[in-house]
Amino acid sequence: MNLANLNGLGTVLLVVGFFVAFWAVAAYVVGLRTRNGSLMASGRGAVLALAFVLTMTVLILWGQFIGSDFSNRYVAEHSSTDLSLGYKISGLWAGNEGSLLLWAWLLALYAAVVTFIRHEEGQELLPFVSTILSAINLFFLFIVNFLSRPFVALSPVPPEGMGLNPLLQDPGMVIHPPMLYLGYVGFAVPFAFAMASLLANQRGGAWIKATRRWTLVAWLFLSIGIIFGAEWAYVVLGWGGYWGWDPVENASFLPWLTGTAFFHSMMIQERRGMLKGWNMALIIITFMLTIFGTYLTRSGVVASVHAFGDNVLGMWFLIFMLTSLAAALYLIISRRHLLREEHQFEAVVSKESSFLLNNLILVGLAFAVFFGTLYPLTSGWLTGNKVAVGPEYYNAIAAPMGTLLILLIGICPLIPWRRASVRNLMENFLYPFAVAAVITVVLFFAGIRKLPALAAFGIIAFVLATIAMEFFRGVRVRLKSGGESLPTAVWSMMSRNRRRWGGYTVHIAVTLIVLGIVGSSSYQVSKTYTVGIGQTMSLGGYTLTYKGLQQTRQGQAEVVLADLDVSHGGKAVGKLRSQKEFYPNSEEPTTRVGIRGSYKEDLYVILNGWEQDQTANFKLVINPLMAWMWIGWYILAVGTVFAAWPAGRAAAAVQHQGSAAMAQSD
């Protein structure tokens, strides 16, 4: 260890971080046992100290990336002098060592924020929560200190780095991984609160209330991470899609599914004191799945475009996962008396039962994806042959389950808590059903004849109609009470029930996402052409004229660009450029597709290859309604922020009452 350079300083700080985390855990444990406030306060100080130390460590590594300090092996392996600043900063999460340090850092920041902000509920759980978060971080600090060290010195120092993996050289690299990590790490907070409530022998649902916002924050980050990953794949990988059911993609989808189930079922515990054990199980599974994702990425047990592949690391993650799971299960079993239900379901048809059904579908889908993801492993163990399941397996399961879920999104808001009468249900369903039926018939006569797509569009119309009906009825009730103008009534209705209306906004977003998925998957058309300069290609009303190739240099990459003029219905609508990028550190070129997007469809052009005489081969794809998928994800983010945003004091009153706050949002 040489303190004459930044590698030495970084290494020592990581060791300090490890001992600080150890102290945090030890001080809290002893302090809690002996009711020693000073020790617990010292543990609290250690949580802040750990965030400080790891922030310093990350800043050092970033400094090395920005300064192209190739004396650090990790920097030399993932950067080069000609990379732009954004990609140099992204180098932190381009490999195992840095991304694990990022994980530890984010966890330390979360822990510091959780420990030091005032919680309206569950404040008494904080010593336990901080202990658990520090214990989790102790594991990550063990990894970055002993197994995957980000500050290994190189000697002699190479004059140039190896550069960033060409596939990672995309703006998505700056946002997608840190958002995913913020989501993964964020789920540690509700997990810690759940375990803390068991450790503190709490029977009530304070942990549920305390973690509602934390869960939404983690879920939001995970959602943003997933969407940026999908957009990245759509633009760069060039197979015409955005989701390939790759094992590591699945690993991010799994906690998203169970996390979604969790923040729906937590409302039942909050409102009715029911599903306590189920909620515990869900948050444990969600947390375990975030670790499982990391295990999958790092162990190399399944082949993936995302995997780092390191068997030793994978083994340690497996040990950590199993140990955490065993500890959590022990706590649940030993404190099962705390999880006794306070109420029972009063009726078969009620909001509670519809939430439970939503949970079963989400968890069932998660299980099916989990099973498919691990199928190469299990088939290898059972038969000796590793067999991977393809997208057909996942699509065959996700399509019917997804349809049911969307249908539930439409039905749930119309069902009251506790019990529903058939007559009221019929009355409430009449208008949305009529709207859906009319739209379905119109679409049928407009040429939509594929039954699954037609059914999906009809269900989407039904869901949007129910939400619209809820909106107008809510506004009408407020207007009837008098004294408010229409805009005031709308705003006060929404701001006083942020959870409910944020939830509805997310539901609208989900239907738009499904609209994009159904449109692009059911009505995608494609055609491959080989054309010379000046020749034209046509697809779906578009005519593309090939204008020739250009060769240029962008950073490290040699880029071959194909220019195309685009017209639609005989009218020029613009130009498109599709390209291949060749990097010195990669044998395979990277594809960057040309996209001309509109609300109706995406024209998607892939340059497959070319000859010496500039004859080029193109694949043209039309993805209908794609834009709605991206728009839906952004609306989802807005809705989640609206739901998670702290209510004003006046609104807090109504929200606290739970006056349907989210009560009718599902």
Next chain:
Amino acid sequence: MYAVVLALALVIVLYLIGRPLFRPDWDEEAQLLQGRVDASEMERERVFAALVEVENDYQMNKLSEADYQELKRQYTRQALEYLKNSASPSPAGMRPARRKPRPDLKQVEAEAEAEVALALGAAAGRPAAVPGSLYCPHCGAEMLSVGQKFCHVCGRPQRREA
């Protein structure tokens, strides 16, 4: 130079960790543990929330008249129980007894009924906030009227506890 940076970092770390150890009167953390919310308080919140939800669901035509009346009766009864209990002596292990003398049970019942009615009124769409009114010292909810005795949200009396 890096040794100096390290030394500074260590000083900060030791300060954050060590400072509370040299202040034996540090009881902020221990106090945290004493602030545990009793499960019965959460149940009380749930009952009041349920009342408002029932009213809302009825207003939005999601509940039949019969179900509405039955559920309203059921939860109003429970809400009244909680409000009466909030004026009763605290059992061992629950919140400490209040300093002020307990009001007469009939008076509590009358006030409780008024509060439940107010909560239901808010759910029916009447503006919940009265300008210039106070906030509940327990849950932060804005009061429905000036001089309200019990919080319509958490059900606790609007006198600060001892």
